Amino acid sequence: MTSVSTAAPGSALDGRVVRIGTRGSLLARTQAETVRSALTAAGVTTELVVVTTAGDKSIAPVREIGVGVFTTALRDALADKTIDVAVHSYKDLPTAEDSRFVIAAIPPREDARDALVARDGLVLGELPAGSTVGTSAPRRVAQLRALGLGLDVRPLRGNLDTRIGKVASGELDAVVVARAGLARIGRLEVVTEALEPVQFLPAPAQGALAVECRGDDDHLAAVIATLDDEHSRVAVVAERALLAELEAGCTAPVGATAEVVESIDEDGRIFDELSVRGVAAAIDGSDTIRASAVGKPSDADALGRSVARELLDLGARELVDVTEPSTPNVSKGESTDA
Numbered sequence: 001m002t003s004v005s006t007a008a009p010g011s012a013l014d015g016r017v018v019r020i021g022t023r024g025s026l027l028a029r030t031q032a033e034t035v036r037s038a039l040t041a042a043g044v045t046t047e048l049v050v051v052t053t054a055g056d057k058s059i060a061p062v063r064e065i066g067v068g069v070f071t072t073a074l075r076d077a078l079a080d081k082t083i084d085v086a087v088h089s090y091k092d093l094p095t096a097e098d099s100r101f102v103i104a105a106i107p108p109r110e111d112a113r114d115a116l117v118a119r120d121g122l123v124l125g126e127l128p129a130g131s132t133v134g135t136s137a138p139r140r141v142a143q144l145r146a147l148g149l150g151l152d153v154r155p156l157r158g159n160l161d162t163r164i165g166k167v168a169s170g171e172l173d174a175v176v177v178a179r180a181g182l183a184r185i186g187r188l189e190v191v192t193e194a195l196e197p198v199q200f201l202p203a204p205a206q207g208a209l210a211v212e213c214r215g216d217d218d219h220l221a222a223v224i225a226t227l228d229d230e231h232s233r234v235a236v237v238a239e240r241a242l243l244a245e246l247e248a249g250c251t252a253p254v255g256a257t258a259e260v261v262e263s264i265d266e267d268g269r270i271f272d273e274l275s276v277r278g279v280a281a282a283i284d285g286s287d288t289i290r291a292s293a294v295g296k297p298s299d300a301d302a303l304g305r306s307v308a309r310e311l312l313d314l315g316a317r318e319l320v321d322v323t324e325p326s327t328p329n330v331s332k333g334e335s336t337d338a
Ligand SMILES: NCc1[nH]cc(CCC(=O)O)c1CC(=O)O
Pocket: 070, 089, 090, 091, 092, 176, 177, 178, 180, 181, 205, 206, 207, 208, 209, 334, 335, 336, 337, 338
């Protein structure tokens, strides 16, 4: 009988207990659990460690708390070795890279679209003028106003359950949240419309997770890398490059979505193409600038940047740089606790 090695990838970690850090919200813990089960399946022993971030402690607008409100405390815990892995919602990570860490995996992404959760099963086009729609993310505020439906956009923070609860309670007519978040916590039934990118673009990297570890933790990084999904990574790279080229953060009224799609050449051969779309919108809804491109998945970063440069050529700079601290309705930041 020949012996076949069945060693799981995680056996390289030799009995080490890997501590997975997560925020305490239901969504964050659910996301961390999916990473945990994947690592368990790879033969790794893990435990979850809940880390409280600035964004969890304060209900102040994200603009006031600052960049990295949901991620800095996790990164600090990673750096001081309280945890070994941090699971982030990718869109919450600042665009500046942190050389202490590596994003060892981007697991298969959820549907990136935003979702409308409205009273009485209504879709956007059915909401009468004057309807109240809760969201604080400038990107969502701007795109909602740009629809010209006369919606009354109201500031909104709190975890997903709290936010969708304001529709159930009748406090708001609707809210806009990430569909991925609802999918992960098993609440997709409340979605009344998935907002199509043709009229409403999601945040760059929305629906994707970043599984991060210390840059020198090679064995662990190699095991985590088995969770990586190539198409998800390529799309996220393009979207984040677009955002970086605009010198905008997760706080700017900028949306982007990228997707690997199958194409067919003249000889009938199927190949992968990367499609990238971006938008910059004025906070007051008076202007939206869109651009798009298709190219090779291997050029994801350059493609994202070229779409950003086209947006800039079309005048996106002044829309992206807008700060409007005098308007209580508007906060800089996705401003949405998960
Ligand atoms: N802190 C905001 C945040 N970060 C990640 C998600 C949802 C999940 C995702 O986009 O991956 C949300 C909530 C929302 O945008 O409604």
